[in-house]
Amino acid sequence: MNKSGLKPLGRAVLVTPYEPERKQSVIHIPETINERTKMVETRAIVVDIGPSAWYDEPTPRASVGDKVMVSKFAGVVVKGTADGMMYRLVNDMDLFCRIEVDSHE
Numbered sequence: 516m517n518k519s520g521l522k523p524l525g526r527a528v529l530v531t532p533y534e535p536e537r538k539q540s541v542i543h544i545p546e547t548i549n550e551r552t553k554m555v556e557t558r559a560i561v562v563d564i565g566p567s568a569w570y571d572e573p574t575p576r577a578s579v580g581d582k583v584m585v586s587k588f589a590g591v592v593v594k595g596t597a598d599g600m601m602y603r604l605v606n607d608m609d610l611f612c613r614i615e616v617d618s619h620e
Contacts, residue, residue: 517579520597523565526607528577530559530585531600535617557584558614559603568607576607582614 523529535558561581569575577583590605 517563518598519562519595519600519602521563521593521595521602521604523563523568523604525565525567526570527565527604528561528568528607528610529563530583530590530603530605531562532559532603533582534558557587558617559583559585559605561610562602565607576610577613582617583610584612584614585609586611 517529519529521529559582561577561579561583563579564575564577585603585605586609589609590603593602593604594600595602
């Protein structure tokens with residue numbers, strides 16, 4: 516469910532970066548650094564899909580809720596107007612695969 520307050524248009528796909536859960540370590544990473552790193556991370560969860568995404572493909576590449584890999588620097592970072600969370604709007608062609616098994620989780 517899209518609680519961001521943002522509705523993708525055309526071929527845009529709204530995603531939220533995610534980081535697989537990792538084992539505890541001795542090194543502590545400050546939250547500000549962690550937030551910036553998430554915007555570079557290539558793993559994301561599909562939040563919403565524009566109406567023209569993948570119109571020229573026989574089947575959609577992803578559905579809402581899917582974990583996907585996206586181009587590393589694709590799209591634009593945006594802040595949700597309703598929830599204040601950070602998202603990325605990427606082009607539909609910037610999704611390269613669905614993540615079916617995440618070895619870090």
